[in-house]
Amino acid sequence: MGKTLYDKLWESHLVEARDDGTALIYIDRQLLHEVTSPQAFEGLRLAGRQPWRISANIAVPDHNVSTKANERAQGLAGVADQVSRIQLQTLDDNCAEYQIPEIPLNDIRQGIVHVMGPEQGATLPGMTIVCGDSHTSTHGAMAALAHGIGTSEVEHVMATGCLIQRKMKNLRVTVEGVLPAGVTGKDIALAIVGEIGTAGGTGSAIEFAGSAIRDLTMEGRMTLCNMAIEAGARAGLVAVDERTLQYVAQTPFAPRDSQWEQAEAYWRTLHSDADAVFDREVLLDAAKIQPQVTWGTSPEMVAAVSGRVPRLEDMATDTARQGLERALTYMGLEPGMSITDIRPDVIFIGSCTNSRIEDMRAAAAVLKGKRVAANITQALVVPGSGLVKQQAEAEGLDQVFKDAGMEWREPGCSMCLAMNADKLEPGQRCASTSNRNFEGRQGFGGRTHLVSPAMAAAAAVAGHFTDVRDVMEGGL
Amino acid sequence: MKVFQRLDGLVAPMDRANVDTDLIIPKQFLKSIRRTGFGPNLFDELRYLDEGQPDSDCSGRPLNEEFPLNFPRYQGASILLARENFGCGSSREHAPWALDGAGFRAIIAPSFADIFRSNCFKNGLLPIALDTKRVDQLFTQMYETEGFRLVIDLEQQLIEIPNGETIPFETDDFGRNCLLKGLDDIGITLQQANVIRDFERQHQARFPWVFETLEV
Ligand code: SF4
Numbered sequence: 287m288g289k290t291l292y293d294k295l296w297e298s299h300l301v302e303a304r305d306d307g308t309a310l311i312y313i314d315r316q317l318l319h320e321v322t323s324p325q326a327f328e329g330l331r332l333a334g335r336q337p338w339r340i341s342a343n344i345a346v347p348d349h350n351v352s353t354k355a356n357e358r359a360q361g362l363a364g365v366a367d368q369v370s371r372i373q374l375q376t377l378d379d380n381c382a383e384y385q386i387p388e389i390p391l392n393d394i395r396q397g398i399v400h401v402m403g404p405e406q407g408a409t410l411p412g413m414t415i416v417c418g419d420s421h422t423s424t425h426g427a428m429a430a431l432a433h434g435i436g437t438s439e440v441e442h443v444m445a446t447g448c449l450i451q452r453k454m455k456n457l458r459v460t461v462e463g464v465l466p467a468g469v470t471g472k473d474i475a476l477a478i479v480g481e482i483g484t485a486g487g488t489g490s491a492i493e494f495a496g497s498a499i500r501d502l503t504m505e506g507r508m509t510l511c512n513m514a515i516e517a518g519a520r521a522g523l524v525a526v527d528e529r530t531l532q533y534v535a536q537t538p539f540a541p542r543d544s545q546w547e548q549a550e551a552y553w554r555t556l557h558s559d560a561d562a563v564f565d566r567e568v569l570l571d572a573a574k575i576q577p578q579v580t581w582g583t584s585p586e587m588v589a590a591v592s593g594r595v596p597r598l599e600d601m602a603t604d605t606a607r608q609g610l611e612r613a614l615t616y617m618g619l620e621p622g623m624s625i626t627d628i629r630p631d632v633i634f635i636g637s638c639t640n641s642r643i644e645d646m647r648a649a650a651a652v653l654k655g656k657r658v659a660a661n662i663t664q665a666l667v668v669p670g671s672g673l674v675k676q677q678a679e680a681e682g683l684d685q686v687f688k689d690a691g692m693e694w695r696e697p698g699c700s701m702c703l704a705m706n707a708d709k710l711e712p713g714q715r716c717a718s719t720s721n722r723n724f725e726g727r728q729g730f731g732g733r734t735h736l737v738s739p740a741m742a743a744a745a746a747v748a749g750h751f752t753d754v755r756d757v758m759e760g761g762l
Numbered sequence: 763m764k765v766f767q768r769l770d771g772l773v774a775p776m777d778r779a780n781v782d783t784d785l786i787i788p789k790q791f792l793k794s795i796r797r798t799g800f801g802p803n804l805f806d807e808l809r810y811l812d813e814g815q816p817d818s819d820c821s822g823r824p825l826n827e828e829f830p831l832n833f834p835r836y837q838g839a840s841i842l843l844a845r846e847n848f849g850c851g852s853s854r855e856h857a858p859w860a861l862d863g864a865g866f867r868a869i870i871a872p873s874f875a876d877i878f879r880s881n882c883f884k885n886g887l888l889p890i891a892l893d894t895k896r897v898d899q900l901f902t903q904m905y906e907t908e909g910f911r912l913v914i915d916l917e918q919q920l921i922e923i924p925n926g927e928t929i930p931f932e933t934d935d936f937g938r939n940c941l942l943k944g945l946d947d948i949g950i951t952l953q954q955a956n957v958i959r960d961f962e963r964q965h966q967a968r969f970p971w972v973f974e975t976l977e978v
Pocket residue numbers: 348349398399400419421637638639698699702703720721
């Protein structure tokens with residue numbers, strides 16, 4: 287019987303299978319950021335341990351950083367919140383003490399950890415990758431086995447080079463056909479979460495397959511794998527193809543010369559065998575996917591832009607009805623209303639889901655020559671890394687955003703989770719390109735609608751959610 | 763992790779049922795970047811009359827003189843005597859960190875919440891479940907005798923009472939073994955260090971590029 291891509295990655299990193307069903311898995315790369323690493327470093331220190339392999343690690347500050355240019359210019363001193371500043375300082379101190387490579391705050395390569403990793407080639411195909419952050423699934427776009435872990439596990443990996451894991455199940459989501467114009471990786475991700483639910487992938491690694499996935503750019507695949515966790519899966523995967531190899535080849539930490547040849551030959555084997563058997567298969571028709579907008583407080587509460595918020599009578603059970611009522615009360619929406627009648631106050635284009643250069647281009651293409659609608663009180667564009675920012679500026683995209691009346695910020699997690707000063711006010715409604723619409727995620731009482739960058743830009747121009755294709759075709 | 767074999771310790775009471783982890787260590791302290799330093803904030807809401815803030819000095823705060831753990835006779839205690847379902851609520855590992863930071867090494871109660879119990883073993887704390895009647899007796903003896911101490915012998919799984927009596931108790935083998943040897947998850951994995959190193963050598967031969975140093 288053939289092997290799945292996940293089986294192959296698992297087997298090539300299996301140090302030891304134990305009687306109790308757990309296994310020791312070798313970890314090739316650990317990414318560190320300021321929020322979930324301090325207790326792990328302290329644990330090492332208290333136990334008098336050293337990192338198992340320093341070269342496995344790379345760190346970058348991202349969650350707490352200010353995205354305002356004038357504050358960033360002052361370095362750590364420009365971080366107003368003391369708790370945030372101490373966390374950032376602690377990352378610097380720990381990395382210095384243990385000689386862990388760190389990309390510092392104002393380095394051009396600094397960015398959201400899941401944008402920086404692939405961009406630098408710090409995360410490569412075939413690797414096992416962990417980070418104290420659930421969106422580590424992003425790196426699976428390069429056929430790496432990547433997932434988020436807790437702080438105790440961060441310490442475990444740091445000290446032992448290994449993680450204790452149970453093997454997951456194999457789930458394949460195949461999307462065949464051609465996506466309609468204006469429909470992106472983000473819409474596929476949201477459509478999948480809508481289809482299988484936020485627990486649909488629990489206990490599984492999801493491999494995304496099919497012609498629509500192969501047609502996605504690497505950025506699009508990262509967006510998709512990023513949200514595997516929103517479908518309950520700790521890992522998402524896409525097989526290696528020419529596009530993967532081309533992307534990796536231009537990264538700074540990619541292997542060179544004879545090592546490249548050796549690596550490439552191996553990477554070309556990173557796909558599921560034709561006769562591999564999956565525990566579960568889900569099939570989607572790409573042609574039927576429309577631009578998506580979430581209306582509730584869970585990513586599975588999603589509809590096509592042409593659709594409506596559900597009615598109470600659409601719900602099969604009392605629990606579902608109560609869930610819907612609670613979500614709609616929090617979101618300030620009426621049952622049955624059209625998605626296009628929802629009017630955001632804030633636009634957020636950024637986060638590890640959608641802050642890569644392709645995302646910037648997609649949003650700018652919609653906004654070019656247009657202005658943000660009068661009801662939009664704030665519109666933030668936060669590139670995922672210094673390099674994305676530089677590239678966007680070289681292409682003049684920053685000017686498009688500024689001309690439209692938007693703020694062009696410095697890289698970081700920003701309003702994705704509102705750990706820095708970029709937050710929603712209670713009751714504010716946001717069209718956001720991030721990945722979670724939980725209550726309070728973008729600020730206490732804030733209301734989040736997840737969309738693609740193009741859809742966020744379209745909502746910015748229209749002042750309400752609207753099909754991006756209408757805006758693009760000169761409808762506004 | 764600290765080794766736990768035999769403990770001769772002063773006993774202090776936490777005389778209420780269903781003590782949850784938020785009571786053990788309130789949520790505002792979770793912002794900390796540390797896993798130590800929670801000791802002064804153990805049972806913060808009960809121990810002090812004002813509201814505790816992370817990183818603030820507790821030495822000048824008004825103490826709740828009616829809270830038993832503040833009584834002079836219980837200072838320096840390392841065994842906490844508690845009631846049923848101790849450690850329920852959120853899974854925060856900060857709860858055992860706070861107990862450990864305040865000097866406790868063992869907790870005796872009729873029952874414990876699951877996650878808290880396993881978090882204790884991970885952090886060198888011994889949770890001992892005894893039947894309710896036994897716990898009642900211990901409470902009585904402790905209240906009657908100032909300076910009431912117990913000796914806990916983990917190897918033998920026995921508690922020795924000052925009057926010479928012993929109380930047997932049970933722990934799971936894995937947890938006991940970890941405590942006796944001072945092994946945490948990491949310590950256990952590191953017992954396999956040679957296996958990991960052998961694997962690593964083969965892995966490096968196959969995938970040398972993975973082992974290149976990242977020059978930032
Ligand atoms: S951008 Fe958001 S989801 Fe991504 S790492 Fe930062 S906080 Fe987490």
